[in-house]
Amino acid sequence: MRYFILYILLLKATINWGQYHFSGEVSPENAGSAIYLSLVEDYRKSSRVYLDQIVKKKVVDSLGHFSFQGDNLTSDNRIYRIHLDGCSSEDSGNHFLGQCNNSKSVLFIANNNDTLVFPTSFEDQSLCSINSTNPNSGLLLEIASLKEQMAFDFMEYPSEANKKLNLKKWFATLQQVGLDSNEPLAELFVYDFLSDKRNETYGYYLKDLAMNPYYDALADRLSATYPNALFTQEYIAEINTDKNLAGFDPSSLRLWDWAILSLMTLSLLVNFYLIANRRQSIRSRRKALFAKLSPQEQKIVECIFQNKSNKEIASELFVSLSTIKTHINNLYKKLDVSSRDEMVELFKK
Structure with a gap:
Protein backbone atom coordinates (compact mmCIF):
# COMPACT_ATOMS: atom_id res chain seq x y z
CA MET A 1 0.00 0.00 0.00
CA ARG A 2 2.86 2.37 0.77
CA TYR A 3 4.18 1.96 -2.77
CA PHE A 4 0.76 2.70 -4.25
CA ILE A 5 0.42 5.98 -2.33
CA LEU A 6 3.96 7.01 -3.23
CA TYR A 7 3.48 6.25 -6.92
CA ILE A 8 0.15 8.07 -7.07
CA LEU A 9 1.62 11.21 -5.47
CA LEU A 10 4.68 11.25 -7.70
CA LEU A 11 3.00 10.28 -10.94
CA LYS A 12 -0.45 11.86 -10.79
CA ALA A 13 0.68 14.64 -13.09
CA THR A 14 1.46 12.16 -15.88
CA ILE A 15 -2.23 11.37 -16.18
CA ASN A 16 -2.97 14.92 -17.28
CA TRP A 17 -0.15 14.75 -19.82
CA GLY A 18 -1.63 11.68 -21.53
CA GLN A 19 1.02 9.26 -20.31
CA TYR A 20 0.69 5.80 -18.84
CA HIS A 21 2.74 4.45 -15.98
CA PHE A 22 2.57 0.74 -15.08
CA SER A 23 4.87 -0.24 -12.24
CA GLY A 24 5.17 -2.73 -9.44
CA GLU A 25 7.33 -5.12 -7.56
CA VAL A 26 8.08 -8.82 -7.68
CA SER A 27 10.22 -11.04 -5.50
CA PRO A 28 13.83 -9.72 -5.40
CA GLU A 29 15.00 -13.14 -6.57
CA ASN A 30 13.72 -12.07 -10.01
CA ALA A 31 16.25 -9.21 -10.19
CA GLY A 32 17.71 -9.05 -13.70
CA SER A 33 14.82 -11.03 -15.24
CA ALA A 34 13.11 -9.76 -18.37
CA ILE A 35 9.57 -8.43 -18.02
CA TYR A 36 7.31 -7.58 -20.98
CA LEU A 37 4.32 -5.34 -21.65
CA SER A 38 2.03 -6.70 -24.39
CA LEU A 39 -1.09 -5.41 -26.13
CA VAL A 40 -3.72 -8.15 -26.62
CA GLU A 41 -5.85 -6.95 -29.53
CA ASP A 42 -6.99 -10.45 -30.52
CA TYR A 43 -9.03 -11.87 -27.62
CA ARG A 44 -8.35 -15.39 -28.93
CA LYS A 45 -4.67 -14.81 -28.09
CA SER A 46 -5.11 -13.98 -24.41
CA SER A 47 -3.95 -17.34 -23.03
CA ARG A 48 -0.22 -17.04 -23.83
CA VAL A 49 2.51 -14.62 -24.91
CA TYR A 50 2.91 -13.89 -28.62
CA LEU A 51 5.92 -12.16 -30.15
CA ASP A 52 3.77 -9.75 -32.19
CA GLN A 53 1.91 -8.54 -29.06
CA ILE A 54 4.94 -7.16 -27.21
CA VAL A 55 5.02 -3.38 -26.77
CA LYS A 56 8.00 -2.98 -24.42
CA LYS A 57 10.59 -4.99 -22.57
CA LYS A 58 12.22 -4.01 -19.28
CA VAL A 59 14.47 -5.65 -16.68
CA VAL A 60 13.54 -6.10 -13.01
CA ASP A 61 15.93 -4.06 -10.83
CA SER A 62 17.91 -5.30 -7.84
CA LEU A 63 15.04 -4.59 -5.41
CA GLY A 64 12.45 -6.36 -7.52
CA HIS A 65 10.89 -3.21 -9.00
CA PHE A 66 9.83 -2.70 -12.62
CA SER A 67 8.25 0.19 -14.52
CA PHE A 68 6.73 0.80 -17.96
CA GLN A 69 5.85 4.33 -19.02
CA GLY A 70 5.26 6.35 -22.17
CA ASP A 71 2.55 7.96 -24.29
CA ASN A 72 2.16 5.52 -27.19
CA LEU A 73 -0.89 3.50 -26.04
CA THR A 74 -4.45 4.10 -27.23
CA SER A 75 -6.70 6.56 -25.41
CA ASP A 76 -9.42 3.87 -25.36
CA ASN A 77 -9.29 0.90 -23.03
CA ARG A 78 -7.53 -2.21 -24.27
CA ILE A 79 -6.45 -5.53 -22.77
CA TYR A 80 -2.76 -5.64 -21.82
CA ARG A 81 -0.48 -8.26 -20.32
CA ILE A 82 2.58 -7.91 -18.10
CA HIS A 83 4.68 -11.06 -18.34
CA LEU A 84 7.65 -11.87 -16.10
CA ASP A 85 10.26 -14.19 -17.59
CA GLY A 86 11.22 -16.30 -14.60
CA CYS A 87 13.16 -18.92 -16.56
CA SER A 88 16.64 -19.92 -15.54
CA SER A 89 19.62 -20.13 -17.88
CA GLU A 90 19.15 -23.92 -17.98
CA ASP A 91 15.77 -23.40 -19.65
CA SER A 92 17.15 -21.14 -22.38
CA GLY A 93 16.97 -23.75 -25.13
CA ASN A 94 13.45 -24.89 -24.23
CA HIS A 95 11.32 -21.76 -24.09
CA PHE A 96 10.27 -18.77 -26.13
CA LEU A 97 9.71 -15.41 -24.42
CA GLY A 98 9.94 -16.80 -20.92
CA GLN A 99 7.19 -19.41 -21.17
CA CYS A 100 8.31 -21.85 -18.49
CA ASN A 101 7.03 -23.01 -15.12
CA ASN A 102 8.55 -20.09 -13.19
CA SER A 103 7.04 -17.37 -15.39
CA LYS A 104 4.18 -15.17 -14.18
CA SER A 105 1.76 -12.93 -16.04
CA VAL A 106 -1.33 -10.81 -15.49
CA LEU A 107 -4.01 -9.54 -17.88
CA PHE A 108 -5.57 -6.15 -17.20
CA ILE A 109 -7.53 -3.32 -18.83
CA ALA A 110 -5.89 0.09 -19.27
CA ASN A 111 -5.35 3.05 -21.58
CA ASN A 112 -2.75 5.73 -22.24
CA ASN A 113 -3.87 7.89 -19.30
CA ASP A 114 -3.62 5.27 -16.55
CA THR A 115 -1.35 4.76 -13.58
CA LEU A 116 -1.23 1.17 -12.33
CA VAL A 117 0.72 -0.42 -9.50
CA PHE A 118 1.17 -4.16 -9.01
CA PRO A 119 2.15 -4.70 -5.37
CA THR A 120 3.26 -8.04 -3.95
CA SER A 121 0.73 -9.80 -1.71
CA PHE A 122 1.09 -10.77 1.94
CA GLU A 123 2.62 -14.10 0.81
CA ASP A 124 5.09 -12.30 -1.49
CA GLN A 125 3.03 -13.31 -4.53
CA SER A 126 3.52 -11.04 -7.53
CA LEU A 127 1.23 -9.86 -10.35
CA CYS A 128 -1.92 -11.02 -8.55
CA SER A 129 -3.39 -7.67 -7.46
CA ILE A 130 -3.78 -4.22 -9.04
CA ASN A 131 -4.11 -0.65 -7.73
CA SER A 132 -5.19 1.61 -10.56
CA THR A 133 -6.63 4.96 -11.55
CA ASN A 134 -8.78 2.98 -14.02
CA PRO A 135 -11.72 1.27 -12.22
CA ASN A 136 -11.85 -1.43 -14.91
CA SER A 137 -8.22 -2.54 -14.64
CA GLY A 138 -8.87 -5.40 -12.21
CA LEU A 139 -11.97 -6.81 -13.92
CA LEU A 140 -10.09 -9.62 -15.67
CA LEU A 141 -8.56 -10.75 -12.38
CA ASP A 249 -30.89 -29.14 -38.64
CA PRO A 250 -29.70 -32.47 -40.16
CA SER A 251 -33.29 -33.77 -40.59
CA SER A 252 -34.02 -31.06 -43.14
CA LEU A 253 -31.42 -32.32 -45.60
CA ARG A 254 -32.38 -34.24 -48.73
CA LEU A 255 -30.32 -37.11 -50.15
CA TRP A 256 -28.55 -34.82 -52.62
CA ASP A 257 -27.78 -32.37 -49.83
CA TRP A 258 -26.30 -35.20 -47.80
CA ALA A 259 -24.08 -36.19 -50.74
CA ILE A 260 -22.79 -32.62 -51.14
CA LEU A 261 -22.31 -32.26 -47.40
CA SER A 262 -20.39 -35.54 -47.27
CA LEU A 263 -18.08 -34.44 -50.09
CA MET A 264 -17.51 -31.09 -48.43
CA THR A 265 -16.78 -32.80 -45.12
CA LEU A 266 -14.36 -35.22 -46.79
CA SER A 267 -12.64 -32.32 -48.54
CA LEU A 268 -12.32 -30.42 -45.27
CA LEU A 269 -10.90 -33.47 -43.49
CA VAL A 270 -8.33 -34.01 -46.24
CA ASN A 271 -7.36 -30.34 -46.13
CA PHE A 272 -7.09 -30.38 -42.33
CA TYR A 273 -4.91 -33.48 -42.54
CA LEU A 274 -2.64 -31.94 -45.17
CA ILE A 275 -2.37 -28.67 -43.22
CA ALA A 276 -1.67 -30.49 -39.95
CA ASN A 277 0.90 -32.72 -41.65
CA ARG A 278 2.58 -29.70 -43.22
CA ARG A 279 2.66 -27.82 -39.89
CA GLN A 280 4.13 -30.87 -38.16
CA SER A 281 6.82 -31.10 -40.82
CA ILE A 282 7.60 -27.41 -40.44
CA ARG A 283 7.78 -27.72 -36.63
CA SER A 284 10.06 -30.76 -36.90
CA ARG A 285 12.29 -28.93 -39.35
CA ARG A 286 12.48 -25.84 -37.12
CA LYS A 287 13.24 -27.97 -34.08
CA ALA A 288 15.97 -29.82 -35.96
CA LEU A 289 17.45 -26.54 -37.22
CA PHE A 290 17.52 -25.07 -33.71
CA ALA A 291 19.09 -28.25 -32.28
CA LYS A 292 21.93 -28.06 -34.84
CA LEU A 293 22.97 -24.65 -33.55
CA SER A 294 25.65 -24.36 -30.89
CA PRO A 295 24.55 -23.24 -27.39
CA GLN A 296 26.04 -19.79 -28.07
CA GLU A 297 24.20 -19.54 -31.39
CA GLN A 298 20.94 -20.57 -29.71
CA LYS A 299 21.36 -17.78 -27.17
CA ILE A 300 21.96 -15.27 -29.98
CA VAL A 301 18.84 -16.47 -31.82
CA GLU A 302 16.77 -15.96 -28.66
CA CYS A 303 18.20 -12.46 -28.25
CA ILE A 304 17.19 -11.72 -31.85
CA PHE A 305 13.65 -12.96 -31.02
CA GLN A 306 13.65 -10.34 -28.26
CA ASN A 307 14.61 -7.64 -30.79
CA LYS A 308 17.93 -6.88 -29.12
CA SER A 309 20.61 -4.99 -31.03
CA ASN A 310 24.04 -6.49 -31.75
CA LYS A 311 25.51 -4.27 -29.06
CA GLU A 312 22.96 -5.47 -26.48
CA ILE A 313 23.60 -9.11 -27.41
CA ALA A 314 27.36 -8.64 -27.09
CA SER A 315 26.92 -7.05 -23.67
CA GLU A 316 24.62 -9.83 -22.46
CA LEU A 317 26.91 -12.64 -23.65
CA PHE A 318 30.13 -10.85 -22.59
CA VAL A 319 31.75 -11.01 -26.04
CA SER A 320 32.90 -8.40 -28.53
CA LEU A 321 30.62 -6.77 -31.07
CA SER A 322 32.66 -8.22 -33.94
CA THR A 323 32.21 -11.72 -32.51
CA ILE A 324 28.43 -11.26 -32.49
CA LYS A 325 28.49 -10.03 -36.09
CA THR A 326 30.50 -13.10 -37.09
CA HIS A 327 28.06 -15.41 -35.28
CA ILE A 328 25.07 -13.75 -36.97
CA ASN A 329 26.65 -14.03 -40.42
CA ASN A 330 27.29 -17.72 -39.76
CA LEU A 331 23.68 -18.10 -38.62
CA TYR A 332 22.43 -16.55 -41.86
CA LYS A 333 24.40 -19.18 -43.78
CA LYS A 334 23.34 -22.08 -41.57
CA LEU A 335 19.68 -21.15 -41.63
CA ASP A 336 19.67 -19.99 -45.27
CA VAL A 337 18.22 -16.57 -44.43
CA SER A 338 19.35 -13.05 -45.28
CA SER A 339 17.88 -10.93 -42.45
CA ARG A 340 16.81 -10.92 -38.82
CA ASP A 341 13.15 -10.80 -39.85
CA GLU A 342 13.55 -13.95 -41.93
CA MET A 343 15.23 -15.67 -38.99
CA VAL A 344 12.36 -14.76 -36.62
CA GLU A 345 9.80 -15.94 -39.19
CA LEU A 346 11.68 -19.22 -39.62
CA PHE A 347 11.29 -20.15 -35.93
CA LYS A 348 7.97 -18.41 -35.32
CA LYS A 349 5.28 -20.77 -33.99
Whole structure:
Protein backbone atom coordinates (compact mmCIF):
# COMPACT_ATOMS: atom_id res chain seq x y z
CA MET A 1 0.00 0.00 0.00
CA ARG A 2 2.86 2.37 0.77
CA TYR A 3 4.18 1.96 -2.77
CA PHE A 4 0.76 2.70 -4.25
CA ILE A 5 0.42 5.98 -2.33
CA LEU A 6 3.96 7.01 -3.23
CA TYR A 7 3.48 6.25 -6.92
CA ILE A 8 0.15 8.07 -7.07
CA LEU A 9 1.62 11.21 -5.47
CA LEU A 10 4.68 11.25 -7.70
CA LEU A 11 3.00 10.28 -10.94
CA LYS A 12 -0.45 11.86 -10.79
CA ALA A 13 0.68 14.64 -13.09
CA THR A 14 1.46 12.16 -15.88
CA ILE A 15 -2.23 11.37 -16.18
CA ASN A 16 -2.97 14.92 -17.28
CA TRP A 17 -0.15 14.75 -19.82
CA GLY A 18 -1.63 11.68 -21.53
CA GLN A 19 1.02 9.26 -20.31
CA TYR A 20 0.69 5.80 -18.84
CA HIS A 21 2.74 4.45 -15.98
CA PHE A 22 2.57 0.74 -15.08
CA SER A 23 4.87 -0.24 -12.24
CA GLY A 24 5.17 -2.73 -9.44
CA GLU A 25 7.33 -5.12 -7.56
CA VAL A 26 8.08 -8.82 -7.68
CA SER A 27 10.22 -11.04 -5.50
CA PRO A 28 13.83 -9.72 -5.40
CA GLU A 29 15.00 -13.14 -6.57
CA ASN A 30 13.72 -12.07 -10.01
CA ALA A 31 16.25 -9.21 -10.19
CA GLY A 32 17.71 -9.05 -13.70
CA SER A 33 14.82 -11.03 -15.24
CA ALA A 34 13.11 -9.76 -18.37
CA ILE A 35 9.57 -8.43 -18.02
CA TYR A 36 7.31 -7.58 -20.98
CA LEU A 37 4.32 -5.34 -21.65
CA SER A 38 2.03 -6.70 -24.39
CA LEU A 39 -1.09 -5.41 -26.13
CA VAL A 40 -3.72 -8.15 -26.62
CA GLU A 41 -5.85 -6.95 -29.53
CA ASP A 42 -6.99 -10.45 -30.52
CA TYR A 43 -9.03 -11.87 -27.62
CA ARG A 44 -8.35 -15.39 -28.93
CA LYS A 45 -4.67 -14.81 -28.09
CA SER A 46 -5.11 -13.98 -24.41
CA SER A 47 -3.95 -17.34 -23.03
CA ARG A 48 -0.22 -17.04 -23.83
CA VAL A 49 2.51 -14.62 -24.91
CA TYR A 50 2.91 -13.89 -28.62
CA LEU A 51 5.92 -12.16 -30.15
CA ASP A 52 3.77 -9.75 -32.19
CA GLN A 53 1.91 -8.54 -29.06
CA ILE A 54 4.94 -7.16 -27.21
CA VAL A 55 5.02 -3.38 -26.77
CA LYS A 56 8.00 -2.98 -24.42
CA LYS A 57 10.59 -4.99 -22.57
CA LYS A 58 12.22 -4.01 -19.28
CA VAL A 59 14.47 -5.65 -16.68
CA VAL A 60 13.54 -6.10 -13.01
CA ASP A 61 15.93 -4.06 -10.83
CA SER A 62 17.91 -5.30 -7.84
CA LEU A 63 15.04 -4.59 -5.41
CA GLY A 64 12.45 -6.36 -7.52
CA HIS A 65 10.89 -3.21 -9.00
CA PHE A 66 9.83 -2.70 -12.62
CA SER A 67 8.25 0.19 -14.52
CA PHE A 68 6.73 0.80 -17.96
CA GLN A 69 5.85 4.33 -19.02
CA GLY A 70 5.26 6.35 -22.17
CA ASP A 71 2.55 7.96 -24.29
CA ASN A 72 2.16 5.52 -27.19
CA LEU A 73 -0.89 3.50 -26.04
CA THR A 74 -4.45 4.10 -27.23
CA SER A 75 -6.70 6.56 -25.41
CA ASP A 76 -9.42 3.87 -25.36
CA ASN A 77 -9.29 0.90 -23.03
CA ARG A 78 -7.53 -2.21 -24.27
CA ILE A 79 -6.45 -5.53 -22.77
CA TYR A 80 -2.76 -5.64 -21.82
CA ARG A 81 -0.48 -8.26 -20.32
CA ILE A 82 2.58 -7.91 -18.10
CA HIS A 83 4.68 -11.06 -18.34
CA LEU A 84 7.65 -11.87 -16.10
CA ASP A 85 10.26 -14.19 -17.59
CA GLY A 86 11.22 -16.30 -14.60
CA CYS A 87 13.16 -18.92 -16.56
CA SER A 88 16.64 -19.92 -15.54
CA SER A 89 19.62 -20.13 -17.88
CA GLU A 90 19.15 -23.92 -17.98
CA ASP A 91 15.77 -23.40 -19.65
CA SER A 92 17.15 -21.14 -22.38
CA GLY A 93 16.97 -23.75 -25.13
CA ASN A 94 13.45 -24.89 -24.23
CA HIS A 95 11.32 -21.76 -24.09
CA PHE A 96 10.27 -18.77 -26.13
CA LEU A 97 9.71 -15.41 -24.42
CA GLY A 98 9.94 -16.80 -20.92
CA GLN A 99 7.19 -19.41 -21.17
CA CYS A 100 8.31 -21.85 -18.49
CA ASN A 101 7.03 -23.01 -15.12
CA ASN A 102 8.55 -20.09 -13.19
CA SER A 103 7.04 -17.37 -15.39
CA LYS A 104 4.18 -15.17 -14.18
CA SER A 105 1.76 -12.93 -16.04
CA VAL A 106 -1.33 -10.81 -15.49
CA LEU A 107 -4.01 -9.54 -17.88
CA PHE A 108 -5.57 -6.15 -17.20
CA ILE A 109 -7.53 -3.32 -18.83
CA ALA A 110 -5.89 0.09 -19.27
CA ASN A 111 -5.35 3.05 -21.58
CA ASN A 112 -2.75 5.73 -22.24
CA ASN A 113 -3.87 7.89 -19.30
CA ASP A 114 -3.62 5.27 -16.55
CA THR A 115 -1.35 4.76 -13.58
CA LEU A 116 -1.23 1.17 -12.33
CA VAL A 117 0.72 -0.42 -9.50
CA PHE A 118 1.17 -4.16 -9.01
CA PRO A 119 2.15 -4.70 -5.37
CA THR A 120 3.26 -8.04 -3.95
CA SER A 121 0.73 -9.80 -1.71
CA PHE A 122 1.09 -10.77 1.94
CA GLU A 123 2.62 -14.10 0.81
CA ASP A 124 5.09 -12.30 -1.49
CA GLN A 125 3.03 -13.31 -4.53
CA SER A 126 3.52 -11.04 -7.53
CA LEU A 127 1.23 -9.86 -10.35
CA CYS A 128 -1.92 -11.02 -8.55
CA SER A 129 -3.39 -7.67 -7.46
CA ILE A 130 -3.78 -4.22 -9.04
CA ASN A 131 -4.11 -0.65 -7.73
CA SER A 132 -5.19 1.61 -10.56
CA THR A 133 -6.63 4.96 -11.55
CA ASN A 134 -8.78 2.98 -14.02
CA PRO A 135 -11.72 1.27 -12.22
CA ASN A 136 -11.85 -1.43 -14.91
CA SER A 137 -8.22 -2.54 -14.64
CA GLY A 138 -8.87 -5.40 -12.21
CA LEU A 139 -11.97 -6.81 -13.92
CA LEU A 140 -10.09 -9.62 -15.67
CA LEU A 141 -8.56 -10.75 -12.38
CA GLU A 142 -12.06 -10.89 -10.85
CA ILE A 143 -13.35 -12.93 -13.78
CA ALA A 144 -10.36 -15.27 -13.58
CA SER A 145 -11.22 -15.86 -9.92
CA LEU A 146 -14.81 -16.70 -10.85
CA LYS A 147 -13.56 -19.17 -13.47
CA GLU A 148 -11.63 -20.96 -10.72
CA GLN A 149 -14.82 -21.16 -8.63
CA MET A 150 -16.63 -22.54 -11.67
CA ALA A 151 -13.99 -25.25 -12.10
CA PHE A 152 -14.39 -26.20 -8.43
CA ASP A 153 -18.17 -26.53 -8.86
CA PHE A 154 -17.68 -28.89 -11.79
CA MET A 155 -15.15 -31.04 -9.94
CA GLU A 156 -17.24 -31.27 -6.75
CA TYR A 157 -19.62 -33.80 -8.27
CA PRO A 158 -18.89 -34.71 -11.93
CA SER A 159 -22.30 -36.10 -12.94
CA GLU A 160 -24.04 -35.16 -16.18
CA ALA A 161 -26.95 -33.62 -14.27
CA ASN A 162 -24.59 -31.50 -12.16
CA LYS A 163 -22.75 -30.44 -15.30
CA LYS A 164 -25.94 -29.17 -16.98
CA LEU A 165 -27.02 -27.27 -13.86
CA ASN A 166 -23.60 -25.67 -13.44
CA LEU A 167 -23.35 -24.70 -17.10
CA LYS A 168 -26.66 -22.85 -16.88
CA LYS A 169 -25.67 -21.21 -13.59
CA TRP A 170 -22.18 -20.12 -14.64
CA PHE A 171 -23.11 -18.88 -18.11
CA ALA A 172 -25.68 -16.60 -16.48
CA THR A 173 -23.29 -15.58 -13.68
CA LEU A 174 -20.30 -14.74 -15.87
CA GLN A 175 -22.38 -12.94 -18.48
CA GLN A 176 -24.07 -10.86 -15.77
CA VAL A 177 -20.72 -9.96 -14.19
CA GLY A 178 -19.47 -8.79 -17.57
CA LEU A 179 -22.69 -6.85 -18.20
CA ASP A 180 -22.60 -5.19 -14.76
CA SER A 181 -19.02 -4.02 -15.37
CA ASN A 182 -20.15 -1.70 -18.21
CA GLU A 183 -16.93 -2.71 -19.98
CA PRO A 184 -17.41 -4.75 -23.20
CA LEU A 185 -13.77 -5.87 -23.01
CA ALA A 186 -14.59 -7.76 -19.81
CA GLU A 187 -17.57 -9.36 -21.59
CA LEU A 188 -15.30 -10.30 -24.49
CA PHE A 189 -12.92 -11.97 -22.03
CA VAL A 190 -15.86 -14.01 -20.68
CA TYR A 191 -17.05 -14.84 -24.20
CA ASP A 192 -13.60 -16.07 -25.21
CA PHE A 193 -13.68 -18.57 -22.33
CA LEU A 194 -17.28 -19.77 -22.72
CA SER A 195 -17.08 -20.17 -26.52
CA ASP A 196 -13.66 -21.84 -26.61
CA LYS A 197 -13.95 -25.06 -28.65
CA ARG A 198 -11.43 -26.71 -26.32
CA ASN A 199 -13.68 -26.25 -23.27
CA GLU A 200 -16.64 -28.34 -22.11
CA THR A 201 -18.66 -25.13 -22.29
CA TYR A 202 -18.67 -25.08 -26.11
CA GLY A 203 -21.70 -27.32 -26.66
CA TYR A 204 -23.79 -25.33 -24.21
CA TYR A 205 -22.54 -22.10 -25.79
CA LEU A 206 -23.98 -23.09 -29.19
CA LYS A 207 -27.37 -23.82 -27.61
CA ASP A 208 -27.26 -20.59 -25.61
CA LEU A 209 -26.31 -18.59 -28.71
CA ALA A 210 -29.38 -19.85 -30.56
CA MET A 211 -31.87 -18.57 -27.96
CA ASN A 212 -30.14 -15.92 -25.83
CA PRO A 213 -30.28 -12.28 -27.05
CA TYR A 214 -27.22 -11.49 -24.91
CA TYR A 215 -24.76 -12.11 -27.77
CA ASP A 216 -26.39 -9.70 -30.21
CA ALA A 217 -26.62 -7.10 -27.45
CA LEU A 218 -22.90 -7.51 -26.77
CA ALA A 219 -22.21 -6.95 -30.47
CA ASP A 220 -24.15 -3.67 -30.20
CA ARG A 221 -22.19 -2.63 -27.09
CA LEU A 222 -18.85 -3.41 -28.75
CA SER A 223 -19.86 -1.50 -31.89
CA ALA A 224 -20.88 1.51 -29.81
CA THR A 225 -17.80 1.55 -27.55
CA TYR A 226 -15.09 0.23 -29.88
CA PRO A 227 -16.48 0.77 -33.40
CA ASN A 228 -13.14 0.66 -35.22
CA ALA A 229 -11.46 -2.14 -33.26
CA LEU A 230 -10.57 -5.36 -35.04
CA PHE A 231 -11.83 -7.44 -32.12
CA THR A 232 -15.32 -5.98 -32.61
CA GLN A 233 -15.44 -7.16 -36.21
CA GLU A 234 -13.93 -10.51 -35.19
CA TYR A 235 -16.64 -11.05 -32.56
CA ILE A 236 -19.49 -10.16 -34.94
CA ALA A 237 -18.12 -12.52 -37.61
CA GLU A 238 -17.74 -15.33 -35.06
CA ILE A 239 -21.25 -15.20 -33.63
CA ASN A 240 -22.77 -15.00 -37.13
CA THR A 241 -20.84 -18.12 -38.16
CA ASP A 242 -21.68 -19.92 -34.93
CA LYS A 243 -25.37 -19.04 -35.28
CA ASN A 244 -25.44 -20.87 -38.60
CA LEU A 245 -23.76 -23.83 -36.94
CA ALA A 246 -26.13 -23.73 -33.94
CA GLY A 247 -29.21 -23.55 -36.20
CA PHE A 248 -28.16 -26.42 -38.43
CA ASP A 249 -30.89 -29.14 -38.64
CA PRO A 250 -29.70 -32.47 -40.16
CA SER A 251 -33.29 -33.77 -40.59
CA SER A 252 -34.02 -31.06 -43.14
CA LEU A 253 -31.42 -32.32 -45.60
CA ARG A 254 -32.38 -34.24 -48.73
CA LEU A 255 -30.32 -37.11 -50.15
CA TRP A 256 -28.55 -34.82 -52.62
CA ASP A 257 -27.78 -32.37 -49.83
CA TRP A 258 -26.30 -35.20 -47.80
CA ALA A 259 -24.08 -36.19 -50.74
CA ILE A 260 -22.79 -32.62 -51.14
CA LEU A 261 -22.31 -32.26 -47.40
CA SER A 262 -20.39 -35.54 -47.27
CA LEU A 263 -18.08 -34.44 -50.09
CA MET A 264 -17.51 -31.09 -48.43
CA THR A 265 -16.78 -32.80 -45.12
CA LEU A 266 -14.36 -35.22 -46.79
CA SER A 267 -12.64 -32.32 -48.54
CA LEU A 268 -12.32 -30.42 -45.27
CA LEU A 269 -10.90 -33.47 -43.49
CA VAL A 270 -8.33 -34.01 -46.24
CA ASN A 271 -7.36 -30.34 -46.13
CA PHE A 272 -7.09 -30.38 -42.33
CA TYR A 273 -4.91 -33.48 -42.54
CA LEU A 274 -2.64 -31.94 -45.17
CA ILE A 275 -2.37 -28.67 -43.22
CA ALA A 276 -1.67 -30.49 -39.95
CA ASN A 277 0.90 -32.72 -41.65
CA ARG A 278 2.58 -29.70 -43.22
CA ARG A 279 2.66 -27.82 -39.89
CA GLN A 280 4.13 -30.87 -38.16
CA SER A 281 6.82 -31.10 -40.82
CA ILE A 282 7.60 -27.41 -40.44
CA ARG A 283 7.78 -27.72 -36.63
CA SER A 284 10.06 -30.76 -36.90
CA ARG A 285 12.29 -28.93 -39.35
CA ARG A 286 12.48 -25.84 -37.12
CA LYS A 287 13.24 -27.97 -34.08
CA ALA A 288 15.97 -29.82 -35.96
CA LEU A 289 17.45 -26.54 -37.22
CA PHE A 290 17.52 -25.07 -33.71
CA ALA A 291 19.09 -28.25 -32.28
CA LYS A 292 21.93 -28.06 -34.84
CA LEU A 293 22.97 -24.65 -33.55
CA SER A 294 25.65 -24.36 -30.89
CA PRO A 295 24.55 -23.24 -27.39
CA GLN A 296 26.04 -19.79 -28.07
CA GLU A 297 24.20 -19.54 -31.39
CA GLN A 298 20.94 -20.57 -29.71
CA LYS A 299 21.36 -17.78 -27.17
CA ILE A 300 21.96 -15.27 -29.98
CA VAL A 301 18.84 -16.47 -31.82
CA GLU A 302 16.77 -15.96 -28.66
CA CYS A 303 18.20 -12.46 -28.25
CA ILE A 304 17.19 -11.72 -31.85
CA PHE A 305 13.65 -12.96 -31.02
CA GLN A 306 13.65 -10.34 -28.26
CA ASN A 307 14.61 -7.64 -30.79
CA LYS A 308 17.93 -6.88 -29.12
CA SER A 309 20.61 -4.99 -31.03
CA ASN A 310 24.04 -6.49 -31.75
CA LYS A 311 25.51 -4.27 -29.06
CA GLU A 312 22.96 -5.47 -26.48
CA ILE A 313 23.60 -9.11 -27.41
CA ALA A 314 27.36 -8.64 -27.09
CA SER A 315 26.92 -7.05 -23.67
CA GLU A 316 24.62 -9.83 -22.46
CA LEU A 317 26.91 -12.64 -23.65
CA PHE A 318 30.13 -10.85 -22.59
CA VAL A 319 31.75 -11.01 -26.04
CA SER A 320 32.90 -8.40 -28.53
CA LEU A 321 30.62 -6.77 -31.07
CA SER A 322 32.66 -8.22 -33.94
CA THR A 323 32.21 -11.72 -32.51
CA ILE A 324 28.43 -11.26 -32.49
CA LYS A 325 28.49 -10.03 -36.09
CA THR A 326 30.50 -13.10 -37.09
CA HIS A 327 28.06 -15.41 -35.28
CA ILE A 328 25.07 -13.75 -36.97
CA ASN A 329 26.65 -14.03 -40.42
CA ASN A 330 27.29 -17.72 -39.76
CA LEU A 331 23.68 -18.10 -38.62
CA TYR A 332 22.43 -16.55 -41.86
CA LYS A 333 24.40 -19.18 -43.78
CA LYS A 334 23.34 -22.08 -41.57
CA LEU A 335 19.68 -21.15 -41.63
CA ASP A 336 19.67 -19.99 -45.27
CA VAL A 337 18.22 -16.57 -44.43
CA SER A 338 19.35 -13.05 -45.28
CA SER A 339 17.88 -10.93 -42.45
CA ARG A 340 16.81 -10.92 -38.82
CA ASP A 341 13.15 -10.80 -39.85
CA GLU A 342 13.55 -13.95 -41.93
CA MET A 343 15.23 -15.67 -38.99
CA VAL A 344 12.36 -14.76 -36.62
CA GLU A 345 9.80 -15.94 -39.19
CA LEU A 346 11.68 -19.22 -39.62
CA PHE A 347 11.29 -20.15 -35.93
CA LYS A 348 7.97 -18.41 -35.32
CA LYS A 349 5.28 -20.77 -33.99
